[in-house]
Amino acid sequence: MGNETETTRRGVGRSPMARAGGAPLSPPGTRAELLAFTWKLLIVIGAAAVVYAAASGVHVLLLIFTGMLFAIFLLRIAGYIQRWAHLPHGAAVAIVLLGLFGAVAAGSWLLSRMALAEFGKLTEALTNAYNALPEEVRSQLSQGTDFAQWIGRLRSLVPPVLFSLADALIIIFTGIYFAISPDVYKRGLVLLVPPRGHERAREVLHVIGEALWLWMIGQFCAMALVGILTALGLWLLGMPVPIQLGIIAGLLEFMPYVGPILSAAPAVLIAFSQSPQ
DSSP, rough: OHHHHHHHHHHOOOOGOOOOTTTOOHHHHHHHHHHHEEEEEEEHHHHHHHHHHHHHHHHHHHHHHHHHHHHHHHHHHHHHHHHHHTOHHHHHHHHHHHHHHHHHHHHHHHHHHHHHHHHHHHHHHHHHHHHHHHHHHHHTTTTSSHHHHHHHHHHHHHHHHHHHHHHHHHHHHHHHHHHHSSSHHHHHHTTTTTTGHHHHHHHHHHHHHHHHHHHHHHHHHHHHHHHHHHHHHHHHOOOHHHHHHHHHHHHTTTTTTTTHHHHHHHHHHHHHHHOOO
């Protein structure tokens, strides 16, 4: 009897972890930690997938971002016209688009007539600068410049030009779609945030739009300033075709990092032809 009582007490006092065939059960704390670790692992995997998708589609993201910049430009100008002329939003955007495309067409027509002769001088100056280079340098630059290789290079340039034109069309149409109905896309972005953060999301989008507009204004001012100062400095130095070089420098200033280097190349080449020292 004593042994049976002792065995019964041991069975009653046995911990739940030791039941189920003698296999210990995991405590509730361990199960919660495992669940938390699983969620963290899934979050890390999801973040890595988003980063990989963004890196793979960086070109598409750049096109969308540029289209957003174009849309902000259209919206700002259309907003001024809308407040001044008391027009509906769609009519104001249409006026901005017509004015912009008309200005581009008229400017292209005028520049094609006026700038051909001026930039012909630039071409002549660059040719003279190339001819004034030392023979060793010209021999290095002229290696492999036979007709067949030039044709191959021109053929290799055709796809990038076509892709650039396609990118320009995508940017234009993306900007137009964003500008015609900005509230629809803004509402879609806000709905991606939990309901309690909708108001904050609207504020963030407004701040982003203001910052991008101010950045564009600063970029345009920097382009104009660089173009004017470059032309003025080259004119004071007595360099040929200073206006053309200033225009090139101003336009290339929009390209970060690479633009200033590319804009300096023609001026450096012409300056080297004038005085190699």
